[in-house]
Amino acid sequence: TQLLEQSPQFLSIQEGENLTVYCNSSSVFSSLQWYRQEPGEGPVLLVTVVTGGEVKKLKRLTFQFGDARKDSSLHITAAQPGDTGLYLCAGGNNQGGKLIFGQGTELSVKP
Amino acid sequence: KAGVTQTPRYLIKTRGQQVTLSCSPISGHRSVSWYQQTPGQGLQFLFEYFSETQRNKGNFPGRFSGRQFSNSRSEMNVSTLELGDSALYLCASSLLMADTEAFFGQGTRLTVV
Numbered sequence: 001t002q003l004l005e006q007s008p009q010f011l012s013i014q015e016g017e018n019l020t021v022y023c024n025s026s027s028v029f030s031s032l033q034w035y036r037q038e039p040g041e042g043p044v045l046l047v048t049v050v051t052g053g054e055v056k057k058l059k060r061l062t063f064q065f066g067d068a069r070k071d072s073s074l075h076i077t078a079a080q081p082g083d084t085g086l087y088l089c090a091g092g093n094n095q096g097g098k099l100i101f102g103q104g105t106e107l108s109v110k111p
Numbered sequence: 112k113a114g115v116t117q118t119p120r121y122l123i124k125t126r127g128q129q130v131t132l133s134c135s136p137i138s139g140h141r142s143v144s145w146y147q148q149t150p151g152q153g154l155q156f157l158f159e160y161f162s163e164t165q166r167n168k169g170n171f172p173g174r175f176s177g178r179q180f181s182n183s184r185s186e187m188n189v190s191t192l193e194l195g196d197s198a199l200y201l202c203a204s205s206l207l208m209a210d211t212e213a214f215f216g217q218g219t220r221l222t223v224v
Contacts, residue, residue, distance in 0.1 A: 031118075031211060042201050042215035043154075088154070092210030097143065097211050099203075100168050103208045 002027040003092055013079055014110055016083035021074045021105045023089035028096045032072045036061055037086040037104075079109045113138065115204045117216035123224050126217040129190040132219045134209060136183050138203030142166075143208045146201040148218070154201070159209040160185050167209060192223045 004025050014018055023032070031050045035043035047056050048073065049065035056063045060083075062075040076083055086106055090099040116135040124130050136143050143169075145157040158167040160179035177187040189196055199220050203213040 017137045033212060035215070040199070040218070040220060042117075042218045045212065045214055048212050071213070092208070094208055094211050096161075096166060096208050098156050098159060098169075099213055103153050 002029075004089055005101040006087075006089055006105050008105060009103065010082050010106045010108075012016050012056055012108045012110065013110050015078075015080055016078050017109075019079060019107070020073070021087055021089075021107075022071070023091075024071045025091060025100075026070065027070050027091075029091035029100075030069070031092050032065055033040065033090045033092070033099070034072070035088040035090065037088060038084075041089055043086075074081045075106075079107075081109045081111050083107060084109050113214035114156065115202055115214055116200055117200075117202050117219050120217060121220045122222070124192050124221065126192055126194060128192050129188060130192060130221060131186055131188045132200055132202075132221075134185045134187075134202030134204075134216060136185070136202075137214055140185050140204040140206050142205040142207060143179055143183065144203045144205070144213065145187050147171070148156060148199040148201055148219070157187065161207075161209075182185075189221075194223050197214045197221060197223045205220075 034046045037043040047063045052069045053066045060077045072101045086104045089102040142161045144159040159167040179185045199218045201218045203218045
């Protein structure tokens with residue numbers, strides 16, 4: 001059974017700080033997605049990474065896919081209160097199965 | 112391009128009743144997956160439909176069922192509701208494979224009293 005472990009589970013920081021969220025597995029994935037979810041809403045897709053070692057940037061967010069395609073990280077620079085939310089990673093194998101989700105990281109950025 | 116649309120957004124039902132939730136995927140997407148999200152359990156996969164056929168199923172009791180129509184719209188049904196069924200139900204739309212890029216609807220918040 002494929003599993004994705006996210007860490008940390010909870011993160012509370014001050015505005016302006018940097019942070020990194022990790023998503024790790026012992027299994028290889030063909031692609032990995034990162035989502036952000038606000039309370040009572042559906043997850044919003046932030047990025048998809050498919051190549052080992054790939055780095056994608058979305059404004060202050062930097063996403064990296066591990067060389068072996070077993071892990072990924074999300075780094076936020078100079079966090080803002082608007083970054084508050086639940087961050088989810090999800091891995092897939094493009095084989096007609098299902099996405100495997102991590103447990104999520106609850107981020108709170110205080111002004 | 113319109114996103115994934117789920118209706119209704121909120122629902123309050125009584126124990127023992129049944130409920131039907133609806134999901135319209137992104138135009139052209141043929142795979143629709145359903146998830147249950149609760150604070151303690153996170154996102155749990157219910158089932159996935161592709162071309163009107165259930166292709167994958169999670170570990171939920173038979174009270175949870177679904178279907179997909181020829182236009183890719185999907186419905187899920189929960190019969191004999193229990194208090195523990197209170198959750199945010201999410202629908203995700205993918206082009207062809209559920210285990211690739213998925214786009215979520217806003218969800219239906221179901222409260223069972």
